[in-house]
Amino acid sequence: MNQLIIVGAGGYAQELLWIVDDINSERQTWEFLGYVDPKSNAKKGHLHYDRPILGYWDDAPRAGQVHFVCGIGSPQARASECADAERRGYLPAVLVHPSVICARHVKIGAGTVIGAGCILAPYAVLGRHCALNLGVTIGHNSQVGDYSVLSPGAQLLGAAKLEERVFLGANATVYQGRRVGAGSVVGANSFLLTNLGPATSVVGVPAKTLSQAGDGGHSSVPRPKDSALIDGVSSE
Ligand SMILES: CC(C)(COP(=O)(O)OP(=O)(O)OC[C@H]1O[C@@H](n2cnc3c(N)ncnc32)[C@H](O)[C@@H]1OP(=O)(O)O)[C@@H](O)C(=O)NCCC(=O)NCCS
Numbered sequence: 001m002n003q004l005i006i007v008g009a010g011g012y013a014q015e016l017l018w019i020v021d022d023i024n025s026e027r028q029t030w031e032f033l034g035y036v037d038p039k040s041n042a043k044k045g046h047l048h049y050d051r052p053i054l055g056y057w058d059d060a061p062r063a064g065q066v067h068f069v070c071g072i073g074s075p076q077a078r079a080s081e082c083a084d085a086e087r088r089g090y091l092p093a094v095l096v097h098p099s100v101i102c103a104r105h106v107k108i109g110a111g112t113v114i115g116a117g118c119i120l121a122p123y124a125v126l127g128r129h130c131a132l133n134l135g136v137t138i139g140h141n142s143q144v145g146d147y148s149v150l151s152p153g154a155q156l157l158g159a160a161k162l163e164e165r166v167f168l169g170a171n172a173t174v175y176q177g178r179r180v181g182a183g184s185v186v187g188a189n190s191f192l193l194t195n196l197g198p199a200t201s202v203v204g205v206p207a208k209t210l211s212q213a214g215d216g217g218h219s220s221v222p223r224p225k226d227s228a229l230i231d232g233v234s235s236e
Contacts, residue, residue, distance in 0.1 A: 001031040004093055005060060006071045007081050009035040013071025014049035015133070016113055019095045026098050035071070036060045038081050063089030069113050070129055075165035075183070079147040082111055082129045092129065094233050107234040109146065120235075127164065139176065151188065163198070 004020065006013045013035055020030050034054040037043055044055030054060055068090040070078050086092065092111030096102070100114050103122040108114070111129035115136070120126075124138040127146035134152040138144065142156040145164035150156075154168040157176035162168075166180050169188030174180060179195045186192050187203035187210070196202060199213035 001028055002093070003033055003061065003066045004030040005033050005054070005066060005068050005090070006035045007038055007068050007085055008071035009037040009043055009048055009053045010071065010073075012073045012131070012133075015115060016069055016071045016095060017049050017051060019097045019113065019115060022098055022116070023095065030067075030093075033061050033066070036068075038084065057088065063091075065091070067091045067093035069093050069095055069111060070131070073131065073149055075147045075149050075167050078129055078131065078149065079165060082147070102235050103140075104235050115152075121158070145182065 006016050017032065020032050023029050032051060034052040035048055036054055036057060038057065041055035041059060043053045044059060046053045068085045070082050072078050072081055094108055094110060095113045097114060097116045099116045100118045100120065102120045105123050106120045107125045109126055109128035109130065112126050114132045115134045117135040118132050119137045121138060121140040123141045125143045127144055127148070129147050130144050131149045133150060136150045137155040139156050139158040139160060141159040143161045145162050145166060147164055148162050148166040150168045151170040153171040155173045157174065159177045160174040161179045163180060163182040165183045167185045169186060169190065171189045172186040174186065174192045178192060180186065181196050181198035181200060183199040184196045185201040186207060190203050190207040191205040192202060192207040197212065201210040202208060203210050
């Protein structure tokens with residue numbers, strides 16, 4: 001079995017352990033070692049969803065063959081913490097809940113995690129360290145950029161494209177063929193009908209701009225950074 005740690009020790013980190021448990025109940029795949037809290041060791045030794053918080057990186061098992069996934073729900077924080085974990089020598093894992101429906105010719109980047117009930121249509125491409133929460137639908141030929149976070153029920157209709165570090169709120173929908181710029185945010189229950197530039201925050205049906213790059217910023221807008229190569233797994 002491969003050894004695994006989860007980076008982060010909050011609510012979403014528990015959901016990743018749930019995926020691990022369900023994968024292991026089908027086939028013993030991962031030996032889960034514990035959570036690493038990249039911010040502090042204050043919760044060291046506490047149980048979190050019945051498993052130990054190891055503490056800060058100093059308390060983590062040595063890198064080498066230890067894999068990691070990121071249990072942090074902000075694209076910007078995912079980007080920095082995943083880069084840090086990789087610098088320390090930990091290997092990105094891919095977690096796909098057994099209930100996920102995945103077509104042929106789908107690519108999933110290293111470090112990406114996919115929760116229960118998601119559907120990936122033909123030729124969907126997911127970048128590195130993306131997080132697809134519960135019941136997310138990725139339409140055919142759609143692309144999700146590195147570190148993007150798709151909240152429960154979010155949907156990309158066919159051939160939509162998210163650049164890196166996009167955040168889609170719960171039940172947000174991106175219309176077919178539309179492109180969302182790096183670091184942008186689509187609010188919960190919003191329906192995006194237009195293309196979006198970088199670092200833009202939109203809400204509503206149809207979605208309208210709440211804030212955009214250069215106007216003083218929006219607390220929830222992550223900053224763009226270079227995309228990384230996809231080197232994860234692909235379906236036949
Ligand atoms: C879009 C979002 C990031 C904006 O957050 P924020 O910067 O704190 O924005 P505010 O709460 O200050 O709201 C600003 C305005 O936008 C409106 N608004 C915020 N979110 C909205 C949404 N999803 N749909 C419609 N209007 C929304 C507010 O009513 C407010 O309007 P007002 O200025 O007329 O009063 C946030 O509301 C959101 O939708 N987050 C996603 C949450 C989510 O799905 N989490 C998943 C966890 S698993």
